[in-house]
Amino acid sequence: MNSKNISKGGLTIGDIASRTGLAPSAIRFYEDKGLLTPFRNAGGQRRYDRADIRRLSFVMITQGLGFSIADIQAALATLPEGRTPTKRDWQRLSSAFRRDLDTRITQMQSLRDRLDGCIGCGCLSLKACKLYNPQDRARTKGQGPRYLLGDSASEITPP
Known part of the structure; x- marks a missing residue:
């Protein structure tokens, strides 16, 4: 220049x-x-x-x-x-x-950190989902991958 x-x-x-x-x-x-x-x-x-x-x-x-x-x-x-x-x-x-x-x-x-485990999406296809999201409890917080969106398994109550 x-x-x-x-x-x-x-x-x-x-x-x-x-x-x-x-x-x-x-x-x-x-x-x-x-x-x-x-x-x-x-x-x-x-x-x-x-x-x-x-x-x-x-x-x-x-x-x-x-x-x-x-x-x-x-x-x-x-x-x-x-x-x-x-x-x-x-x-x-x-x-x-x-x-x-x-x-x-x-x-x-x-x-x-979470992509290889349960992400709270409702698919229930991984063995981990049975531990962290039994009966798709994460759906009570809304749609989508709840754990990736900031919700934690301990905050989610059973339906």
Whole structure:
């Protein structure tokens, strides 16, 4: 990336692509989704701020973690317009993602630890289910894999 590009009024899509590793078509896709807003220079060419590199990096990371474009768009919409987001802005934005990630981590650990045993789903096909979920007691807490959803066998009363 050439520092002259910044002084001439922003970065080209090629500069952004080179810096992020994204194809220009992907950058235009994210632009179409409202995740970044380039400006036009005096010649009418699309230009990007340096802060757009961070935006796109954030998009790539959060998408890789399974967040939807809509979730990412809503989060990025909370960043200030007209100025480069500060560290505090990014910390505020990331706190909601942190809470969601903490929940996902807890769920994944539970899945890892319980998937080979009874998960309270009502199938009663494993010998362990006869011990932990006799007569499908877990159904009293609702549908689905109750133990993976946070219920414990000791909290479930017989029907």
